[in-house]
Amino acid sequence: MKEYICIDIGGTSIKHGVIREDASFLETGEQPTQAWLGGPSIMEKAREIAGNYLQNYHPEGICISTAGMVDCQKGVITYAAPLIPDYTGTPIKQIMEEAFSLPCEVENDVNCAGLAEDAFGAARKTSLSVCLTIGTGIGGAIIMDHKVFHGFSGSGCEVGYMHLPGGSFQEQGASSILVKKVAQKKGCDSQSLDGRKIFQAAKEGDPVCIQAIGEITEILGMGIANICYVLNPEIVVLGGGIMAQKEYLEEKISNALDKYLLPSIRKNTRLAFAQNQNQAGMLGAFCHYRKLHS
Numbered sequence: 001m002k003e004y005i006c007i008d009i010g011g012t013s014i015k016h017g018v019i020r021e022d023a024s025f026l027e028t029g030e031q032p033t034q035a036w037l038g039g040p041s042i043m044e045k046a047r048e049i050a051g052n053y054l055q056n057y058h059p060e061g062i063c064i065s066t067a068g069m070v071d072c073q074k075g076v077i078t079y080a081a082p083l084i085p086d087y088t089g090t091p092i093k094q095i096m097e098e099a100f101s102l103p104c105e106v107e108n109d110v111n112c113a114g115l116a117e118d119a120f121g122a123a124r125k126t127s128l129s130v131c132l133t134i135g136t137g138i139g140g141a142i143i144m145d146h147k148v149f150h151g152f153s154g155s156g157c158e159v160g161y162m163h164l165p166g167g168s169f170q171e172q173g174a175s176s177i178l179v180k181k182v183a184q185k186k187g188c189d190s191q192s193l194d195g196r197k198i199f200q201a202a203k204e205g206d207p208v209c210i211q212a213i214g215e216i217t218e219i220l221g222m223g224i225a226n227i228c229y230v231l232n233p234e235i236v237v238l239g240g241g242i243m244a245q246k247e248y249l250e251e252k253i254s255n256a257l258d259k260y261l262l263p264s265i266r267k268n269t270r271l272a273f274a275q276n277q278n279q280a281g282m283l284g285a286f287c288h289y290r291k292l293h294s
Helices: 039-054 092-100 109-120 169-173 175-186 195-203 207-231 241-260 277-292
Strands: 003-009 013-020 025-032 061-066 069-071 076-079 104-108 128-134 138-144 235-239 270-273
Touching: 003 039, 003 109, 003 277, 013 039, 013 277, 025 039, 025 277, 039 092, 061 092, 061 109, 061 277, 069 104, 076 092, 092 104, 104 109, 104 277, 109 128, 109 138, 109 235, 109 277, 128 207, 128 241, 138 169, 138 207, 169 175, 169 207, 175 195, 175 207, 175 241, 195 207, 195 241, 207 235, 207 241, 235 241, 241 270
Parallel strands: 003 061, 061 104, 128 235, 235 270
Antiparallel strands: 003 013, 013 025, 069 076, 128 138
């Protein structure tokens, strides 16, 4: 059975593994990205990861999921946020293919998450889905007929920059904003808080945390509704670390969506939570590679 190296480059960690053509993993691992060291350091880590796997496996190719905007045909990062300096312009495909003489394909991490949910997760057997990842920012992917819709110049579904009253979607609805809101209202250092602590406090009745979560879910409902008015997806899949709190969030986000989306559209729009968690990027990178080499 054919094998492939998968590498998922995120702002915080690099997840990696070897996957078989039946989508089962033979091995997985994870290490810190150390994004502040920049693009060249990340590529050094990626080469080291691939080189280590090549000592024990005989892969057909290398599948890469990465933060940043990606030109998939060239396998080049066209834009990366300041979080990863010197990453914009990095020719990932060329670097990996020259290093290992194996084909390499590269796709944006949120698009990979969307492909993973389409093939193996909540969006299976749908023809039009939107996948949103709620984290430091908000990313989006449109999966149409099991393929990523990239738009004219490759920036389709950059919904985090969508304008809402009070600022952009991600400036108001990202999980990082939840932490900042609670820290500001409590007069404490945001470094002492994280989403897990905030949700635990909310479940125990903390009014500040309850209110902040309510404000975030209201924004998410508004943003999702706006996306639905444009795309009319069959399903909207929510991912990112904050969505591990499904039991607490599902009803609240659903109620907010009811408020902002016309009933005739809402009744035909499913809301679901991502199922692939930490393996989403690698699975999606594999899906992307497979579509190009089938």
